[in-house]
Amino acid sequence: MPVRVAESSAPSQLSGSNCGQTSPPACSLLSVGQAFSGTQNVSSLQKDEAWRVNVRIQGCDLEHGYLCGTMEALNVPMADTPVVTFWEGEIVDTKNYTFFTGKWEATPEDDIRHWTKFPSFSALQSHVEVDGGKSLDLSNYQYIFMRWKEQYFVNVGTDCGLTIAGFYYVCFSCSDGSINGFYYDPNSSPFQKLELKSTNEGRQGFSFSSYELR
Amino acid sequence: MIYQSKLAPKCDFLQEKNMEFLLSLLNSENENVTGLGASIILHSCESTAEQKALCHAGVVKKLISLLEGSLSQRDNSLESLATVMKNNVEAVSEFVGSESGRALSSVIGLTKDRYPRTRLLASMCLIVIRNTSACYLQDIGIKTKLVHLLLELHDDPGQVGDEAPFAFSSLISEKPDLQKLAFEANAIDKLYNHLQKSQLCPKRFQGILLALADLCSKLESCRSRFLSLQALNLVSDALTHDSSDVRTAACMCLRCVSRSIKNLCAGNFLNEMIVPPLVRLLDDPSTSVQVAAISVLGNIAVDFTMRRSLFVQCGGVKQLVQLSKSMDSTVRLNALWALRNLMFLADNVCKEGIFMEFTASSLASVICDPEPFVQEQALALIRNLVDGCIKSVELVFTEDGMILDAVRRQLQNASTDEIWIQGMYVLSNVASGTEFHKEAVMHQLIPQEDNGTQSFILKFLQSHESQLRTAAVWAIVNLTFPSSPGSFSRLVKLHSAGIVSQIKSMVNDPCPDVKLRVRTALGQFTTFGDCST
Numbered sequence: 001m002p003v004r005v006a007e008s009s010a011p012s013q014l015s016g017s018n019c020g021q022t023s024p025p026a027c028s029l030l031s032v033g034q035a036f037s038g039t040q041n042v043s044s045l046q047k048d049e050a051w052r053v054n055v056r057i058q059g060c061d062l063e064h065g066y067l068c069g070t071m072e073a074l075n076v077p078m079a080d081t082p083v084v085t086f087w088e089g090e091i092v093d094t095k096n097y098t099f100f101t102g103k104w105e106a107t108p109e110d111d112i113r114h115w116t117k118f119p120s121f122s123a124l125q126s127h128v129e130v131d132g133g134k135s136l137d138l139s140n141y142q143y144i145f146m147r148w149k150e151q152y153f154v155n156v157g158t159d160c161g162l163t164i165a166g167f168y169y170v171c172f173s174c175s176d177g178s179i180n181g182f183y184y185d186p187n188s189s190p191f192q193k194l195e196l197k198s199t200n201e202g203r204q205g206f207s208f209s210s211y212e213l214r
Numbered sequence: 215m216i217y218q219s220k221l222a223p224k225c226d227f228l229q230e231k232n233m234e235f236l237l238s239l240l241n242s243e244n245e246n247v248t249g250l251g252a253s254i255i256l257h258s259c260e261s262t263a264e265q266k267a268l269c270h271a272g273v274v275k276k277l278i279s280l281l282e283g284s285l286s287q288r289d290n291s292l293e294s295l296a297t298v299m300k301n302n303v304e305a306v307s308e309f310v311g312s313e314s315g316r317a318l319s320s321v322i323g324l325t326k327d328r329y330p331r332t333r334l335l336a337s338m339c340l341i342v343i344r345n346t347s348a349c350y351l352q353d354i355g356i357k358t359k360l361v362h363l364l365l366e367l368h369d370d371p372g373q374v375g376d377e378a379p380f381a382f383s384s385l386i387s388e389k390p391d392l393q394k395l396a397f398e399a400n401a402i403d404k405l406y407n408h409l410q411k412s413q414l415c416p417k418r419f420q421g422i423l424l425a426l427a428d429l430c431s432k433l434e435s436c437r438s439r440f441l442s443l444q445a446l447n448l449v450s451d452a453l454t455h456d457s458s459d460v461r462t463a464a465c466m467c468l469r470c471v472s473r474s475i476k477n478l479c480a481g482n483f484l485n486e487m488i489v490p491p492l493v494r495l496l497d498d499p500s501t502s503v504q505v506a507a508i509s510v511l512g513n514i515a516v517d518f519t520m521r522r523s524l525f526v527q528c529g530g531v532k533q534l535v536q537l538s539k540s541m542d543s544t545v546r547l548n549a550l551w552a553l554r555n556l557m558f559l560a561d562n563v564c565k566e567g568i569f570m571e572f573t574a575s576s577l578a579s580v581i582c583d584p585e586p587f588v589q590e591q592a593l594a595l596i597r598n599l600v601d602g603c604i605k606s607v608e609l610v611f612t613e614d615g616m617i618l619d620a621v622r623r624q625l626q627n628a629s630t631d632e633i634w635i636q637g638m639y640v641l642s643n644v645a646s647g648t649e650f651h652k653e654a655v656m657h658q659l660i661p662q663e664d665n666g667t668q669s670f671i672l673k674f675l676q677s678h679e680s681q682l683r684t685a686a687v688w689a690i691v692n693l694t695f696p697s698s699p700g701s702f703s704r705l706v707k708l709h710s711a712g713i714v715s716q717i718k719s720m721v722n723d724p725c726p727d728v729k730l731r732v733r734t735a736l737g738q739f740t741t742f743g744d745c746s747t
Contacts, residue, residue: 027727028684033559033601056559059475068475086479140726151476175730202604205646205692208639208685209601210594211516211558212551213473214509 029177029198030067030144032057033209036179038196040073044189051075055179055196058086065096067146070154078161084154085164092145098132099124101147104167105186108132114169114182115145117191121171146170148181163187168194225258227267236268240276245284252277252290256297265302274298274308278317285329292324292335296342306346318343322356325363330374334367334381341385354395360385361396365404368422379405379421383428390432401429402439409448416457423452423463430470437474441482446471453491453507458500465495465506472513483514484521489528496533505548508537512552522556522564531556535571543585550580550591557598565599565606574613578620586630593621593636600643607647610640615654618644622658625670631679638674638685645692649700652693656704659689660711668712675716680725687731690717694738702742714739 036055043049052074059068067089074082090097099115100108112129115121120143121128127136138144150164166185173179177198182191200206225232239251255273259265268274277298280291299305310318324336337360344351351357364385367378382401386392405422408414414422426445430436440446449471452464472483488510495507511530515522525531534556537549553568560568569577580592596617600607610617618640625637645655661667674686690713694701708714721736723729 028688028731058479068479070479086476088476142726142730152480154479174726175733200646201602203646204648204652204698205642205695206688207601207643207646208688209558209598209643210639211555211598212594213475213513213516213555214469214551 026062027144027172027174028208029174029206030057030060030172031208032060032211034177035199035201036177036196037199038179038194040183040195041193042189043192049077053194053196054199062091062093065091065093067091067148071148071150076162079156081155083156083160083162085150086152086154087148087150087168089146089148089170092133092138092147094133094136094138097147098134099128099145100132101167104147104149104184106167106184110184111169114184114191117169117182118143118145118171118180120173121145142174144172144174146172170194222257224260225254227258227264227271233267233271237271237273237276240273240280245287248280248283249286249290252280252294255294259297262302265298265300265305268298269302269305269308274305275312278309278312278320281317281320281324285332288324289332289335292321292332292339295321296335296339299339299346300342301346303347306343306350310343310347310350318350325359330367330370333363334374334377337363337367338381338384341381345384357392358395358399361392361399361401365396365399365401368404368408376415376418376421379418379425383421383425386425387428388431393429393431393433393436396429397433397436397439402426402436402445403443405429406440406443406445406448409445416455416460419452419455420457420459420463423449423460423467427463427467427470430467431473434474434476437471437477440471441474441477446482447487450487450491453488453495458498458503461495461498461503462500462506465492465503465510468492468510469506469513472510475516478514478516481517481521484517484524486524488514489524489530493525493528493530493533496530496537501542501545504537505544508534508545508548508552512548512555515552515556516558522560525556526564526567531568531571535568535576538572538580539576543583543588546580546583547585547588547591550588550595554591554595554598557595559602560598562603562605565602566609569599569609574609574617578613578616581617581620581624586628586633589624589628590630590632590636593624593633593640596621597636597639597643600640600647604647607644607651610644611654618654618658625658631677631682634674634677635679635682635685638671638682638689642685642689642692645689646695649698652695652698652700652704655689655693656707660707672712672716675713675720680723680728683720683723683725683728684731687717687720687728687735691731691735691738694735694742696738696741701738705739705742 034057038053039050040053041050054072055069057067057069068087070084070086072082072084076083092099099111101111116125124133124136127133147167148170149167153160166183166188168181168183170179170181179196181194183194227233236251236254239247242248259268277291277295280287295309299309321336321339325333327333340351340360364378364382367374369375386396405426408422426440430440449464449467452460455461477483492507492511495503498504534549534553537545538553540546557565557568581589583589583592596610600610621637621640624633628634641655641658644651659669659671671686674682677683690708693704717732717735720728720732723732
């Protein structure tokens with residue numbers, strides 16, 4: 001979701017992702033077509049504010065640790081319509097990606113500072129501090145950690161006064177499909193919290209669709 | 215010369231006298247005669263048995279010796295070696311091991327020959343070796359050299375330039391590492407520059423389009439570069455080319471580029487420039503063009519910007535529905551697959567449009583198509599139909615629920631996991647609807663008369679295929695959804711049918727996803743108390 005610019009800065013550092021043998025659990029609640037809704041807290045020192053957010057998974061390639069989708073912000077004050085962005089995600093599977101971001105102006109310290117906001121990360125922290133978690137086997141872990149980076153605005157121009165410069169640290173619960181995230185952008189308010197729940201879209205249960213590209 | 219004609223009779227190498235004749239030609243001192251021998255190999259060697267017979271007769275050794283001969287002998291030898299080694303591990307191994315690797319070094323050396331045709335044939339020979347036995351020619355240096363050489367040979371104005379894109383395609387096809395090297399060698403830009411030239415002969419045009427297709431088949435970086443060059447305009451123009459080979463190649467190129475979810479989400483393909491000419495190709499007299507056009511439409515149907523009405527406006531849905539009833543099973547399969555993608559997250563108007571065009575009875579009959587892979591796509595289409603807006607579930611209840619009956623018949627009678635998974639998701643999605651929908655699914659799952667027949671869902675819950683177990687458990691989760699008034703009575707019936715105890719036994723399922731869904735189901739069961747008492 002796009003956010004407004006705020007004051008702050010952080011140095012950048014490069015680090016790499018690596019090779020390992022594990023992959024995250026294939027979770028049906030994180031498959032293409034699944035929808036989530038909730039809020040992103042965009043409060044600043046001046047005022048408390050939260051935007052309603054809808055997310056839809058549009059693509060998923062677990063082998064390459066890739067996920068993508070759209071994010072719709074509903075009550076953005078300066079926009080006439082809901083603002084839709086397209087994002088791409090890196091799944092922390094310790095094979096394609098580790099907990100260390102290595103780009104987007106995020107240092108390992110920034111990474112740890114954000115990941116530790118998720119209670120489910122505490123069991124992994126000591127390993128992650130050593131090497132980004134390369135040695136961890138997350139294939140049976142009930143949580144999937146990801147980074148979501150917005151790539152472009154789908155329905156408004158880049159001159160809309162909003163920025164998508166940052167990215168989200170995301171933790172997905174395989175058990176109930178809930179998503180928690182923290183937006184990170186050195187130039188925006190820190191720790192803007194994203195909270196989403198799996199939606200049934202008016203149904204008495206869960207529904208699953210699929211497509212296939214050839 | 216006679217063997218340069220495709221109409222020339224084939225020589226049966228499996229007959230001893232023919233093989234003796236061929237060897238006598240290859241052993242000749244006269245280069246025209248050895249050239250004739252090589253032409254016969256090129257023209258007639260088609261099967262693995264023939265390749266093996268040639269190897270056993272010592273043809274590979276003879277061809278290697280001709281590499282030292284005159285220009286025409288060298289070229290003939292390179293071409294014949296490629297023919298004998300193609301997909302023939304034994305021949306490749308004999309060649310590579312021959313003279314302590316000198317034969318291979320000699321071919322590598324010929325990639326630097328002064329004659330473009332020799333360079334092309336030497337590189338084609340190396341590509342055959344690499345494609346047949348992936349363990350050879352893994353060195354990054356030789357791979358990079360081949361990429362650069364073949365791109366350079368595209369500049370040749372004659373036959374070499376016409377054949378170079380095909381050789382380039384076979385080098386990079388299905389190999390992301392080579393596609394990356396090609397990308398770094400600026401291949402997209404170079405091919406695009408060739409594409410811009412007017413008066414391209416159909417063969418060269420086709421080759422360049424296929425090379426671009428292979429380049430864009432896996433790597434997003436290639437697709438992005440392709441799109442940034444506006445190459446899409448040139449390729450969409452090629453959809454109306456006189457040559458059916460060029461039209462097919464243009465479709466294949468578009469198909470590979472349209473695998474980009476990032477660009478599908480941006481709506482970069484579903485537009486007036488691409489969709490109408492593609493829909494017109496659905497009427498093409500050539501089946502290969504038709505199938506290639508459907509494949510592109512299938513990909514670009516997964517457009518997330520909700521501009522799918524364009525499909526309907528230019529008659530795309532009507533055509534695809536017609537083609538899904540074709541006598542040709544490949545056409546049926548592709549048409550259903552495209553409609554399945556078009557149905558993915560479609561709004562209710564679009565879904566109803568497709569449904570009305572299809573009709574319930576036709577849908578029921580494609581579910582029971584004689585071909586299993588067609589059945590699977592038909593069920594995947596129904597699965598998407600009953601997803602999303604709850605109103606769409608009603609569609610499968612028209613005409614006395616004949617679609618649901620067809621789904622049940624497939625779940626009972628089909629024999630592949632893929633069909634069962636799609637069918638089970640149809641029932642699971644319907645079971646996420648209203649009370650009426652849930653009861654209808656119960657009716658399909660649990661036979662009315664207690665004639666001792668076991669419900670198919672028990673078999674699926676015990677399957678070795680975790681995705682099938684997942685789909686089956688989701689159906690149970692939906693049937694016992696806590697806020698639904700009829701859930702308790704359904705739970706009692708599921709218990710009587712032995713399904714509840716089966717679910718309980720899966721609490722430590724080896725698949726994490728199944729285990730979590732089982733726990734969701736068990737959590738729901740406990741909200742009703744223990745129904746077994």
